[in-house]
Amino acid sequence: MAKRALILLEGKRGNGLLFIQAAKRLGLHPITLSADPTRYDYLAAENLAAIRVDTDNLDALICECSRLRATYDIAGITSAEETVYATAGKLCRHFGLPGPNPASIERCCDKFAQRQLLAEAGVPIPGYRLAANATDVESAAADIGLPVVVKPAVGRGSSGVRLCRNVDELAEHTTYLLGGKHVWRSSPRILVEEFVQGPQYVPHIMGSEVIGVAAADFWPLPHFVYRGTTFPALLTDEEHERIVEVSLSCLRALDLCWGPTCIELRWTKRGPVVIEVNPRFAGDAQLVQGAYGVDLITEHIKLVIGNECNLGRKHSYTAAARYLVADRDGTLDWIKGDSRAAALSGVAEVKFYIEPKMPIVRKGDYRDCIGYIIAVSPTLARTEAILQRAVDLVDWSITPFPDPGRTETICTGGSGTT
Known part of the structure; x- marks a missing residue:
């Protein structure tokens, strides 16, 4: 009898291994298809199956999956990576497997198209303009009023996203985006948006069910790098109800009714304002498991292979994450304390992405x-x-990296930014 396989397009630093582990628990043989499998250190460390293939080439992926079907029973196809999630949906449709609507995913990943659909549905969003060049950006910022958030129309993980508080910062960031330093996955288009202020919340959704809402905060501006997340957020019943209502409006507007979604929004004087809808898990899906005992990744894979998922809470705790960020660029001398921290009662996980002698360049x-x-x-x-x-x-x-303008290298110790 052929072994049941789960095909994973690309991987992910944060939860790629969790997908592998969940697949194995469900009796599946995980196979990763990647343009560069060496990007994911857990594949080699765990001796996991991986095949090099151009994941931007749908025909090449169909050919590879067809070849694998001669050996395996392909139970499902999915991805932890947003950039290829629509492609995973296309493969699912080609092979008659459960999966998301690829057209909906593609519309959602285009932030301008997403904004238009949300606005048409009456979902509260920031004021926005689309810009193709520096003149457009300057004009859009003048229309909206400084400060503004400037971001690529297509992107993820806050890459290229910055708060511009004055005309100098606006010009500097526009030059960065259009001057060849930012890597574009599509033709350069820039969104200029109203800077919406207020507490940040992130609803975690599977299908059309809001499982819970996380509270999040950022390291200091002008960049939007998460500092920490708490699940569930401390909300009044009315606040929770309004966030759920807005979240479901987003799903209807964007035709996202299958699989995971996370929504970033801020609570303002006019209530919840949607910053972004992401057709994927939030980066802190582990918090839901800690707080409610619901393993979202396992339940997602159940959907992928055509089984029913169970999102019922097993308990009700509070889970929180702190994201460690360096306060300077340079070469890591050493990092320690993970074993002592992990030994504390109540600590569920400690993870370092870096090792001594690695260069650190903040983005x-x-x-x-x-x-x-x-x-x-x-x-x-x-x-x-x-x-x-x-x-x-x-x-x-x-x-710190050597400064050509100095005669000596400055060596600085300490815990950096925690």
Whole structure:
């Protein structure tokens, strides 16, 4: 009898291995198709099956999956990576497997198209303009009024996203985006948006069910790099109800009714305002498992292979994550404290993405995260206390890169930004 396989397009630093582990628990043989499997260190470390193939080429993927069908029973196809999730949907349709609507995913990943659809449906969103050049950006910012958020119309993980508080910052960031430093996956188009202020919340959704709402905060502006997340958020019944209502309006407007979705919104004087809808898991899906006992990745894979998922809560705790970010560029000398932090009662996970001697170059986006710590307990206050104790145990040292204008290299120790 042929072994049942789960095909994974590309992987992911944060939860790629979780997809592999969940697949194995369900009795599936995970196979990763990637343009460069060496990008995912867990594949080699776990001796996992991976095949090199151009994941931007649908015909090549169909050919490879057809070849694999001669050996395996392909139970499902999916991806942890947003950039190829629509392609995974197209493969599912080609092979008659359950999956998302690829057209809906593509519309959602185009932030301008997403904005238009949400606006037409009456969903509260920031004021916005589309720009193709520096003149358009300047004009859009003048129309909306500084400060504004400037971002690529297609992108992820806050890459290329910046708050521009004055005309100098606006010109600097526009030059960065259009001057060849930013890597575009499509033709350059820029969104200029109203800067909406207020607490940040992230509803976690599977299908058309809002499982819960997380509270999130950022490291200091002008970049939007997450500092921490708490699940569930401390909300009044009315606030929760309004967030759920807006979230479901987003799903209807964007035709997202299958699989995972996370929505970033801010609570303002006029209530919830949607910043972005993402057709994928939030980066902190592990918090849902810690707080409610619901393994979203496993339940998603059940959908992928045609089974029913179970989103029922098994308990009700509070889970929180702190994302570790370096405060300078340079070479990592050492990093320590993970084993001591992990040994604390209530700490669910400690993860470092870096190792000694690795260079650290901050980008102002998700890549600035060098690790994270997750804590879980029955109460918010206790969870926060455990998390802070764990963070205080972590330390590292970074030697700044040599400055050609100085005669000596500055060596600085310390725990950086935690």
